[in-house]
Amino acid sequence: MPHDIPQQPHAKPTAPLREGEDVVDLNLDESLDGDLQSIADEVASEYHTQALPEMDLPDLPRPSNGADEKVDLELAMTDAEFQMEDLLRREAELMDHHRRLAADFNNFRNRAQRDIALAVEQAERKILLEVLPVLDNFDRGLGATYQDVDSFRSGIELIRRQFLEALRRLSVEQLPIQVGDPFDALHAEALTTFTDPNLPDGSVAAIYEPGFNLKGQLLRAARVVVNRL
Numbered sequence: 001m002p003h004d005i006p007q008q009p010h011a012k013p014t015a016p017l018r019e020g021e022d023v024v025d026l027n028l029d030e031s032l033d034g035d036l037q038s039i040a041d042e043v044a045s046e047y048h049t050q051a052l053p054e055m056d057l058p059d060l061p062r063p064s065n066g067a068d069e070k071v072d073l074e075l076a077m078t079d080a081e082f083q084m085e086d087l088l089r090r091e092a093e094l095m096d097h098h099r100r101l102a103a104d105f106n107n108f109r110n111r112a113q114r115d116i117a118l119a120v121e122q123a124e125r126k127i128l129l130e131v132l133p134v135l136d137n138f139d140r141g142l143g144a145t146y147q148d149v150d151s152f153r154s155g156i157e158l159i160r161r162q163f164l165e166a167l168r169r170l171s172v173e174q175l176p177i178q179v180g181d182p183f184d185a186l187h188a189e190a191l192t193t194f195t196d197p198n199l200p201d202g203s204v205a206a207i208y209e210p211g212f213n214l215k216g217q218l219l220r221a222a223r224v225v226v227n228r229l
Contacts, residue, residue: 130166137162167212175211177222179204187211189221193228201229 137159146152164174175187181204183190194205204224211222 127170130170131163134159134163134166171215172219173213175213175222177204177207177211177224179206183224183226187218187221188224190226191223192225194225195229196227197229199227201227203227 141152141155141159144155146155167173177184177188180199182200183202183204188204188211191208196205199205203226205227206225207222208225209220209223212219
């Protein structure tokens with residue numbers, strides 16, 4: 001008895017292939033060894049690799065995280081607030097230091113003015129206390145009686161020496177200019193000229209007012225007459 005041969009189902013007619021299209025062999029008539037699923041995956045991978053062309057995709061910016069930006073902004077604001085507080089504190093310290101310096105300067109200026117006024121007052125008192133005894137001796141000389149002119153002259157010379165001694169205690173000294181000394185324009189002032197053949201030319205012929213030094217500095221120049229031959 002002949003074996004019944006199973007008949008193949010009639011395959012549906014396929015559309016003609018277009019030029020350039022890839023053909024995938026899906027004929028299941030042949031026996032397949034191995035896992036059918038792995039074979040299907042391999043075929044699909046080859047199909048996609050051949051069908052899809054390679055494309056260069058642009059680098060898209062990563063989406064920003066709004067929460068991170070908010071945290072960074074809060075940190076920046078907190079740091080700015082700390083810096084502002086530090087600047088305000090330093091400003092307050094500098095203003096307080098400035099007020100203290102201004103108060104100290106005013107106190108120093110007032111104290112210096114008082115010290116200067118006190119020093120001037122003490123200097124005036126010292127001068128007056130040195131001069132008043134000379135005035136007392138003048139009053140005594142006017143009230144005294146003299147037997148002759150020489151006695152009166154001697155009394156006046158004593159008062160003069162007393163006055164010069166008072167000036168010396170006040171650091172005032174008379175310039176040592178004598179008749180016959182060369183004229184010195186730094187310490188003397190020429191009032192006029194005079195001709196005296198007994199004196200050298202350009203020398204001091206007469207002293208009208210003596211000069212004085214105060215603590216080594218010229219206080220008043222002498223006023224003299226200069227000899228011209």
